[in-house]
């Protein structure tokens with residue numbers, strides 16, 4: 089049985105700066121740093137998956153500028169299969185990341201080549217996709233490309249993880265095929281509002297609120313849902329249960345890409361045959377480890393590193 093993971097998504101170069109606090113609208117603040125490192129939700133998830141031991145295929149697009157090399161450096165080093173990363177004329181995706189002393193970030197993404205990933209690119213990779221146990225898609229590529237990927241994956245029997253970040257207006261079929269849908273609490277609330285005009289009132293704890301959101305999304309017909317809650321862990325729901333998983337307590341230096349570390353580790357674990365609860369338990373530990381270092385991919389653990397408990 090295959091344990092391979094495919095990640096269909098964005099590849100960026102991240103330009104990261106440190107700020108004492110994030111600027112208000114119209115305000116200028118001074119910062120420091122200015123490192124360039126590989127990022128993009130798709131690239132990040134592919135690296136997290138590979139570093140967690142899964143044979144990983146990346147399907148995405150980069151440009152013809154020098155950032156293309158920066159954006160793919162760690163993926164190459166980790167042995168991620170980049171056969172289906174297409175090079176299109178123009179700039180590579182770029183993210184401007186500002187991180188405050190508490191590790192919280194603000195990100196502006198300029199899609200660049202990510203916007204040129206077409207349904208045809210996905211169709212061209214169908215034989216490779218057929219060899220995978222799990223495929224992951226996020227919201228930083230065009231809607232029609234995500235819709236096509238979901239349609240191609242279904243008859244192949246490949247488990248689909250949809251990380252709807254940012255939230256896009258996708259068909260209900262794509263949402264229903266996801267197993268799981270992975271979103272943070274803001275994204276979960278936005279999907280419920282936009283698709284069902286439904287508002288979930290906050291609960292006394294983040295854990296309870298996350299479970300309520302996950303349950304409401306399952307009630308809309310999605311097979312399984314994971315709501316990531318940052319340092320509060322994750323809530324997951326299926327038609328049979330709704331539970332909360334605690335995150336290990338760590339000192340956060342930079343939370344950039346923590347959600348992607350979670351998704352990549354989740355994909356690797358599900359592809360290896362773990363059930364959703366076990367996979368989420370591992371994923372919260374990988375995500376917690378990732379916030380203890382700077383940058384997104386640069387902070388992802390390999391299987392030889394000890395994860396926090």
Ligand code: RIB
Nearest residue numbers: 100127128129183345384
């Ligand atoms: O999720 C973090 C990622 O979002 C960054 O690496 C950045 O590139 C943006 O895509």
